Amino acid sequence: MEIELIESDTARMDDYIALYQACFPQADKLRRQYLNWLYIDNPEGRALGADAVCDGKVIGQVIALPGRYRLRGRQVRGLVAVNVAVHPDFQGKHLFKRLGLKMCEFGALRGFEFVIGVANAAATPGWVRQMGFQLVGPLQARVGLGALNARACEEGLAQADLFQEWGEAALQWRSKSPVNPVALQRGADGQLRVFASAGKPGMTALAVLPPAAHEKVQPNGLAAGLLSAKVFVGNIPGYRFGVNFQPIPERLKPSPLNLIYKNLVDNTDKLSLDKCYITFLDFDAF
Numbered sequence: 001m002e003i004e005l006i007e008s009d010t011a012r013m014d015d016y017i018a019l020y021q022a023c024f025p026q027a028d029k030l031r032r033q034y035l036n037w038l039y040i041d042n043p044e045g046r047a048l049g050a051d052a053v054c055d056g057k058v059i060g061q062v063i064a065l066p067g068r069y070r071l072r073g074r075q076v077r078g079l080v081a082v083n084v085a086v087h088p089d090f091q092g093k094h095l096f097k098r099l100g101l102k103m104c105e106f107g108a109l110r111g112f113e114f115v116i117g118v119a120n121a122a123a124t125p126g127w128v129r130q131m132g133f134q135l136v137g138p139l140q141a142r143v144g145l146g147a148l149n150a151r152a153c154e155e156g157l158a159q160a161d162l163f164q165e166w167g168e169a170a171l172q173w174r175s176k177s178p179v180n181p182v183a184l185q186r187g188a189d190g191q192l193r194v195f196a197s198a199g200k201p202g203m204t205a206l207a208v209l210p211p212a213a214h215e216k217v218q219p220n221g222l223a224a225g226l227l228s229a230k231v232f233v234g235n236i237p238g239y240r241f242g243v244n245f246q247p248i249p250e251r252l253k254p255s256p257l258n259l260i261y262k263n264l265v266d267n268t269d270k271l272s273l274d275k276c277y278i279t280f281l282d283f284d285a286f
Contacts, residue, residue: 008049015058043169050102062099081117120255137273139257144245150191154210156236163277166214183222198231207279234278
C-alpha cells in the first residue's frame with residue numbers, strides 16, 4: 001500500500017471535507033463554505049500544504065495559510081499552519097511528521113520565509129522534536145472587562161521582531177469569516193479595535209492593531225459586544241495587564257496555545273516570545 005505525498009490543491013476539496021469528517025466528526029465549521037473562504041478566498045494567496053494520498057484517496061494533510069509579515073523590520077511572506085489531519089485508519093505511520101516536513105519543503109520552494117503555528121499539547125512534540133520547529137512559548141489567554149491600552153499596544157508593536165501586516169483586502173477577508181464575522185472599529189487615535197465571538201455566550205474576543213500593523217480600512221459596522229466580557233488570546237511585547245484582565249486557568253483552556261516557529265531560509269533563526277505581537281486574528285483562534 002503505497003502512500004504518496006503531493007502538494008495540496010483545492011480542486012480536491014471534496015476529499016478534504018471527507019477527511020475532516022472522518023478525523024473531526026464534531027467540528028461543524030469544517031464545511032465547504034468555511035473551507036472555501038479559508039483556503040481559496042484569502043487575498044494573500046491560496047492555502048499551501050501537503051496531502052497524503054493512498055489508492056486515490058486523501059488520507060492525511062498538513063495545510064497552512066499565506067500572509068504578509070514583518071520579521072525584524074523586513075516585509076516577508078510567511079505561512080501559518082491551520083489544519084492537521086490523518087485518517088484514523090492510517091495513524092501510527094509517522095504521516096504527521098512526513099506531511100509537516102513536506103509542507104515546509106513546498107513553502108520554501110514557493111518563496112515563503114517561515115512557518116508559524118499555535119499547537120496543542122498533543123501536536124507540540126511532533127512539530128518540535130520531529131520537524132525541528134522552535135517552541136517559542138505559550139500565548140497568553142486572559143479574560144476581563146474593559147479595553148486594552150491602545151498606546152501600550154502601539155509601544156509593544158514597535159518592540160516586536162514578528163507581527164502580521166494586514167492589508168485592507170486581507171482585513172476585509174478576515175472579517176468576513178462565515179462562521180465568526182469580525183467587527184472592525186477605528187478609534188480617533190488611529191488604532192483599529194477588532195472584536196469577534198469567543199465561542200461562549202456573553203464573551204467577546206478582542207485585539208488592537210496599531211497603525212503600523214494594518215492599512216487603512218473602513219469600520220464594517222458589525223456589533224462589537226461592548227458590554228460583554230472580553231477574551232484576549234495572543235502576545236503583546238512589554239504589555240502589562242491590569243487587574244481587569246486575569247489569566248484563564250490552565251484547566252479551562254482548550255489547549256496550551258503553544259506558539260511554534262520554523263525559518264525556512266535560516267534554520268538557526270529563533271524568536272523570543274516577548275518580541276512577538278500576536279492576536280487572535282493571526283491564527284483563527286475562534
